[in-house]
Amino acid sequence: MRFLHLIASVDPAGGGPIEGATQLHRALAKLGHDGEFVSLDAADAPCAAGFDAPLHALGPGRGRFGYSARLRPWLDAHAHRFDAVIVNGLWQYIGLAARQALAHSQTPYFVFPHGMLDPWFKHRHPLKHLKKWLYWPWAEYRVLRDARRVLFTCEEERLLARQAFWLYRCKEAIVSFGTAPPDDDPQASRQAFGSAFPQLRGKRVLLFLGRIHPKKGCDLLIEAFARTCAGAPDVHLVMAGPAQPQWQAQLEQQARRLGVSDRILWAGMLQGAVKWGALRTADAFCLPSHQENFGVAVVESLACGCPVLISDKVNIWREIEHAGAGYVAPDTAEGTSAALGRWLATPDERWRKMRQAARDCFDQNFRMEQVARALVGVVLESHPDHPDRAGRLDGRSAHV
Structure with missing residues (x-):
């Protein structure tokens, strides 16, 4: 055809x-x-x-x-x-x-x-x-x-x-x-991301990857990050994607006001090996969106074995929750904080199992x-x- x-x-x-x-x-x-x-x-x-x-x-x-x-x-x-x-x-x-x-x-x-x-x-x-x-x-x-x-x-x-x-x-x-799923060398992509952002080496990384837009709940994520991860200084937030300049400026001002600007990296749009390396390096992918029909980046994250912290306004949340491939919460500051808190409280062994669950969720559904x-x-x-x-x-x- x-x-x-x-x-x-x-x-x-x-x-x-x-x-x-x-x-x-x-x-x-x-x-x-x-x-x-x-x-x-x-x-x-x-x-x-x-x-x-x-x-x-x-x-x-x-x-x-x-x-x-x-x-x-x-x-x-x-x-x-x-x-x-x-x-x-x-x-x-x-x-x-x-x-x-x-x-x-x-x-x-x-x-x-x-x-x-x-x-x-x-x-x-x-x-x-x-x-x-x-x-x-x-x-x-x-x-x-x-x-x-x-x-x-x-x-x-x-x-x-x-x-x-x-x-x-x-x-x-x-x-x-x-x-x-990506068909590249996983280790090479991790190295590409590490070389692009050496300041993140040795840090635990929360990754937002997508358009930096009000619909995506970026302001909720920054507020929840400041509230929930204050006692975990090794956790850094990477905001990656094309942005509306005025909106990003407001978000950067919000981060400064909350005292977390030194732990947020504005990475710009990531492509190729650096993008796949970001998804493989991240400890969790975050998207507290107010409206998301599908979320290609969410599914790409699952394909890389990275569990997701998403809102219940991402339309595929049921499949993810059923698979145990991440945590789902309302698209509010409180809900986003709760999802981050659950991630911080999850034992390492449990999180490793959730990484496998993320890959299985991708294979079975997406x-x-x-x-x-x-x-x-x-x-x-x-x-x-x-x-x-x-x-x-x-x-x-x-x-x-």
């Missing part, structure tokens, strides 16, 4: 959607399926030039919506080459263009909302939600309604999506999401090969006349 992945940008600084889409593309390729990407990046953008999959960069898109006059004609001319088009994300022109070009064509399109229908946004940003209501009936509602399937990564995301807008109708499917098979099953199930349908439904029933 041939897949086309539509995404607003292939810039890795955009967070989980592009990382997940790239990993899905690779997993599909291992199963024998071809794929290409279309993004609204400028053709000469660095992220487009360095992308390691077939890419058609049709931007730059205009404004937050990312309108590009080149996208719809390109889909009209080329969509027939693909068996399925995968739209990654909402509230971007890619979805509207896909509906306009494909709703009545022979090429079906499928939508991964990637958590963008979570009602948290409605409560956190009511004015933005009101603006989206003005846009919803004539655009995004129809994008979802006319998709062959809307793909949710877990049952929790599917149920939450129904609460975002009362005008809601679509054909739902659950396709668990995942990622691929390997991207499982996701790729489930996606193929959904596509074939929704397209009964496809010639590959009879022979390629293996694995479908376990994941759809």
Whole structure:
């Protein structure tokens, strides 16, 4: 089969959607399926030039919506080459263009909302939600309604999506999401991280890895770290990821006020061996997010055998708690402090067992090969006349 992945940008600084889409593309390729990407990046953008999959960069898109006059004609001319088009994300022109070009064509399109229908946004940003209501009936509602399937990564995301807008109708499917484990040398990656940040040698490391954004609960983590780890001076907190400068400045001021600025390292965005080394070196991964549909970094942490301390607003928290792969608490300062306190009180032998539980949790729930098979099953199930349908439904029933 041939897949086309539509995404607003292939810039890795955009967070989980592009990382997940790239990993899905690779997993599909291992199963024998071809794929290409279309993004609204400028053709000469660095992220487009360095992308390691077939890419058609049709931007730059205009404004937050990312309108590009080149996208719809390109889909009209080329969509027939693909068996399925995968739209990654909402509230971007890619979805509207896909509906306009494909709703009545022979090429079906499928939508991964990637958590963008979570009602948290409605409560956190009511004015933005009101603006989206003005846009919803004539655009995004129809994008979802006319998709062959809307793909949710877990049952929790599917149920939450129904609460975002009362005008809601679509054909739902659950396709668990995942990622691929690193295939590098573990010791070499640890050395790469240690060389990049020698000041952390001999320290116990709590790691936050992701966009440094108000949604992620970074302020809760700093407050809980100052409150709970005051008596453990060998514990250091690493804040790694792209940041909004104004928000990071506020967080740094908060750390100074709480007297822990000398134990917090602002590492910037980590990639490659240094990123994997950070996950392998860390004693625990922390994400007290207010809203997290999946959390690619959470799953990458599990793949590296690093247990996680997360909020119950990370939609895969049930799988993690059931596996004993970390601790879960409310997305409050008190909840985050409780999770850190449980980690500090956990005996070393118990924590070593939780490291193995983290790896087992990843293998059983979040390997991207499982996701790729489930996606193929959904596509074939929704397209009964496809010639590959009879022979390629293996694995479908376990994941759809």
